Amino acid sequence: xSRLAIIVLLAASFGAVSCIVVGPEHVVPETDKPALFKNKxxxxxxxxxxxxxxxxxxxxxxxxxxxxxxxxLQAALARRDQAEAALGVARSPLFPSVGQxxxxxxxxxxxxxxxxxxxxxxxxxxxxxxxxxxxIDLWGRIRRLVEAANADADAxxxxxxxARLSLSSQxxxxxxxxxFLDAERVVLLDAVKIREENTExxxxxxxxxxxxxxxxxxxxxxxxxxxxxxxxxxxPRERLENAIAVLIGEQPSKFQISRKGYQGQLPVIPxxxxxxxxxxxxxxxxxxxQLAASSARIGAAKAEFFPKLSLTGSGALSSIDAxxxxxxxxxxxxxxxxxxTPLFQGGRLKANVRRAEAxxxxxxxxxxxxxxxxxxxxxxxxxTLASLRSAASAQDAAVKASSKALELSDLRYEExxxxxxxxxxxxxxxxxxxxxxVQIRGxxxxxxxQLIQALGGGFDS
Numbered sequence: 172x173s174r175l176a177i178i179v180l181l182a183a184s185f186g187a188v189s190c191i192v193v194g195p196e197h198v199v200p201e202t203d204k205p206a207l208f209k210n211k212x213x214x215x216x217x218x219x220x221x222x223x224x225x226x227x228x229x230x231x232x233x234x235x236x237x238x239x240x241x242x243x244l245q246a247a248l249a250r251r252d253q254a255e256a257a258l259g260v261a262r263s264p265l266f267p268s269v270g271q272x273x274x275x276x277x278x279x280x281x282x283x284x285x286x287x288x289x290x291x292x293x294x295x296x297x298x299x300x301x302x303x304x305x306x307i308d309l310w311g312r313i314r315r316l317v318e319a320a321n322a323d324a325d326a327x328x329x330x331x332x333x334a335r336l337s338l339s340s341q342x343x344x345x346x347x348x349x350x351f352l353d354a355e356r357v358v359l360l361d362a363v364k365i366r367e368e369n370t371e372x373x374x375x376x377x378x379x380x381x382x383x384x385x386x387x388x389x390x391x392x393x394x395x396x397x398x399x400x401x402x403x404x405x406x407p408r409e410r411l412e413n414a415i416a417v418l419i420g421e422q423p424s425k426f427q428i429s430r431k432g433y434q435g436q437l438p439v440i441p442x443x444x445x446x447x448x449x450x451x452x453x454x455x456x457x458x459x460x461q462l463a464a465s466s467a468r469i470g471a472a473k474a475e476f477f478p479k480l481s482l483t484g485s486g487a488l489s490s491i492d493a494x495x496x497x498x499x500x501x502x503x504x505x506x507x508x509x510x511x512t513p514l515f516q517g518g519r520l521k522a523n524v525r526r527a528e529a530x531x532x533x534x535x536x537x538x539x540x541x542x543x544x545x546x547x548x549x550x551x552x553x554x555t556l557a558s559l560r561s562a563a564s565a566q567d568a569a570v571k572a573s574s575k576a577l578e579l580s581d582l583r584y585e586e587x588x589x590x591x592x593x594x595x596x597x598x599x600x601x602x603x604x605x606x607x608x609v610q611i612r613g614x615x616x617x618x619x620x621q622l623i624q625a626l627g628g629g630f631d632s
Contacts, residue, residue: 192311193477194470197322197463200535202542205445210553215441219629222343224438225616229428230346233419237338240420247327247334254320254327261320264306264313267482273299297496300487300503307481312474319467326460332628333453340624342418344617349411350433351613352404357432358605359401366394366598373591386591393595397602437619442553442626448545451627458534458541465531472527475520478512548625555618559611566608573601 217224222234237244276296308314370390376382416426449455484506490496513520580597583589 191309192314192470193473194311194315195466197466199459200462200538202449202539204449205546208442208445208553209550210557211442212444213439213441214443215439216631217441217623217626217629221623221629222339224440224623225343225435226438227346227435230343233346233415234339234342236419236421237335237342241338241418242420244331244334244338247331251324251327251331254324258317258320258324261313261317265308265317267303267305270302271300272302294491295493296489296491297493298487298489300485300489303482303484303506305482306479309480310474310477312471312479315467315470315474319464319471322460322464322467326457326464329453329457329460333457336453336624336628338418339628340620342415343620345411345414345418347433347613347616347620349408349415349428350431350435351609351616352408352411353430354432354613355606355609356401356404356430358602358609359397359404362397362598362602362605363394363401366390366397369594369598370394381587382591389591389595393598435616437615440619440622440626442549442622443630445546445549447630448549448627449542451630452541452545453627455538455541455545458538462531462534462538465527465534469524469527469531472520472523475523476513478510481509481511483507483509545625549622552618552622552625556615556622559615559618563608563611563615566604566611569604570601570608573597573604577601 220231220234222230276298277293278296279293282292306313370387373382373386373390377384377387412426412428413423415428416423443451484504486502486504488496488501489503490498490501495501577594577597577600580589580594584591584594
């Protein structure tokens with residue numbers, strides 16, 4: 172037994188000091204990173220719960236329900252847990268595996284072999300024992316698999332963060348789209364009220380024979396058309412409401428958001444520098460970790476070419492008589508190293524290496540594409556915000572001009588200088604300008620959310 176202890180100690184010491192790890196070491200690839208964004212570079216930070224930057228209590232309340240209510244996020248969390256469990260499985264071969272077996276077996280020995288000549292033809296065997304197996308990781312195969320599993324777990328966690336960012340961004344975009352539909356509804360309700368008053372005014376002028384029946388028909392047409400535009404907002408709003416319900420895990424049939432206009436202000440969104448973007452975007456982090464996992468699997472595949480050294484052992488109590496089963500003389504044991512060397516595998520080992528290398532090239536391409544896409548997303552969002560800012564300024568001027576034109580048309584109509592058609596045209600232009608102004612403002616809020624998502628959510632420069 173002292174020799175057995177010495178062998179185990181020597182094997183454990185050899186395995187502990189072994190530092191041969193075959194295969195490439197993972198290095199984060201160099202990527203072409205611009206020094207500055209094309210549209211804007213502003214230092215600062217965004218709080219981790221980035222939606223709170225918009226100072227909207229209803230949005231904050233809805234966003235707080237995503238973690239527990241959204242089933243896509245729950246699925247991502249479950250995949251993260253699977254990856255962490257797989258890491259535990261990958262680590263287990265670093266330690267000896269010990270098993271226990273035992274049983275009672277009734278046997279009949281052949282009368283034509285040795286056991287049949289010198290032993291009883293029938294006997295019962297009692298046995299209980301332990302078995303040990305431990306692969307000494309000489310070439311780093313197990314360590315590479317642990318490295319790959321660890322990178323997979325990191326990638327799964329990054330994908331959870333990416334899912335949370337994507338879902339909260341989708342919620343915010345839907346919420347602002349709904350709120351600005353409500354704001355547009357306010358504009359249309361005001362227009363309906365004005366058109367009702369104008370229709371009554373034109374009817375009165377017709378009864379006084381100041382104007383023609385054609386003007387009455389035009390006024391009624393505009394009123395009906397405006398009411399139709401108002402009704403057309405209900406469908407898109409309900410669809411947005413239903414989408415929000417699903418995002419927070421509630422039944423659409425039981426979910427409602429009260430109608431109200433929106434007067435919130437856009438937050439200042441710092442972009443930081445492009446070089447910071449790669450560490451903030453969870454999808455880029457996930458792609459880099461997947462690349463690291465594929466690199467480690469190349470090493471594990473190459474280690475298969477080398478011999479495997481394992482320590483195996485077993486010890487048991489065995490007897491054909493229950494009365495002496497527990498006696499020291501019933502002990503049996505076996506212990507020793509085994510060496511397994513691959514000689515011919517039909518090309519399997521080489522094919523495994525080629526597959527691992529191909530997977531690594533795929534992961535590298537995915538990482539580079541994720542980096543390129545990240546820069547594009549930020550530049551797109553910045554360009555969209557810049558164009559919408561200019562459009563909003565121009566549209567505000569259009570609203571003022573159309574209001575002035577309507578005022579002048581009303582005066583000219585009251586003085587009998589023009590027909591009601593000119594007033595109708597001016598009303599249409601002003602309503603169109605006011606609706607466009609609301610829509611552009613809503614698009615600015617959605618673009619702001621898009622920019623925050625492109626920047627990777629909350630961050631501290």
